[in-house]
Amino acid sequence: MISRRLLRIKVLKEFYGYVISEKKNLSSVENELRLSINKSYEQYKYLFCFISLLQEHAQNKIEIGRQKFLPTDDERNPNLRFINNKLIKQIANNKELQSFSTKNSALLADATNVVNKMYSNITGKEYFLEYMNNPETSFKQDKKLVIDILCNEFEDFDDLYSLLEEQSIFWTDESEFIVSNIVKTVNTIKENKPFSLMPLYKNDDDEMFAERLLKHAIEHYDEYNALIDKHTPNWDVERIALMDILILIIAIAEFIDFADIPVKVTLDEYIDLARFYSTSSSCIFVNGVLDKLVEYFETNNLLKKAGKGID
Secondary structure, eight states: OOOHHHHHHHHHHHHHHHHHTTSOOHHHHHHHHHHHHHHHHHHHHHHHHHHHHHHHHHHHHHHHHHTSSSOOHHHHSOOOTTTTOHHHHHHHTOHHHHHHHHHTHHHHHTTHHHHHHHHHHHTTSHHHHHHHHOSOOOHHHHHHHHHHHIIIIITSOHHHHHHHHHHOTTSSSOHHHHHHHHHHHHHHOOTTSOOOOOOSSSSHHHHHHHHHHHHHHHHTHHHHHHHHHHTOTTSOGGGSOHHHHHHHHHHHHHHHHOTTSOHHHHHHHHHHHHHHHSOTTHHHHHHHHHHHHHHHHHHTTOOOOOTTTTO
C-alpha cells in the first residue's frame, strides 16, 4: 500500500527531526520512522471504517424517525437504498476492519460529529440523490456510490481533515494518498466475496527501503554536507535552506546506496520533494545541484547502478 514516494517523505521528516534535535539517538529515530509508517496503515483502516460509520448513522436516523409519535410519510416509509448498500455491508463484515474497529472503538466514537456532518452533506449531493432514486439496484451502482463518496467527500472535507489532525500527528499530509488506496481496494471487491486489504508494503525491498535510506543519510551526514558545499561554490552553505540540504543529502544517499533505482527516478522524486517541502525556488536549486552531483558521480565512477539504473 505505502508507496516509495510516501516513504521518502517520511524519511525526510524523520531526518529533519534528527538534525534539529541535535542528532538524537539513531535507534530512536528509526523507531519513530517505523511508527510513522505503521500509522499510515492505521489511517487506511480508519478511513475504511468511516464508510461503515456513515451507513450506521443513516440506519440510526431511520430508526429514530420511525419511533416518532407523529412520523412523516418519508419517516414511515424511508428510502432504504443506502442502508442496504451491499458493498458497504461487505466492508463492515471484513474481518481485518472489524478487528481494527473493536480495538479502536474510542477513536471511532470520536468521529461521530464528523460522520453526522458528512452524511448531511452527502444527502444533498446530486450523485447521491441520483443513486437513491435510481430504479436500478445493482452491486455496480453500490460500488459507484462508495467511490463517489470517497472522491467527492473524503478528499475535500475540512472537518474530516481537522479530525485526522486531532487523532494523530502522523495523519497529516497523506490523506489524499490513503484515500486513493481505499478507492483501489474498493475497485477489487467482488459481490458476496471476502476481500483483503492492501498489505502495508508491496514487497520486502520496500519494507527495508525507508530504514536503510534514513540510516545511510544519517551516517554520511557530514560527508555529504561537505560534498554539497563543494558543489555550491557560489553559495554559503550556512545560508542554504536546511530543508534543501537535507533533501540533497537523502538524494545522494539514494544515488549511492540503491543500485536498483534509476538516477532519473531519484532526480524527479527529490526535485518534487523540494517543490512541496521547502521554499518556492528550492526545486530549481535542488535540480541544479543534483545535476552537478550526478556528473561528479559518473565522472568518478561512484554510481553502481544495476542494468539501466543510470537511465
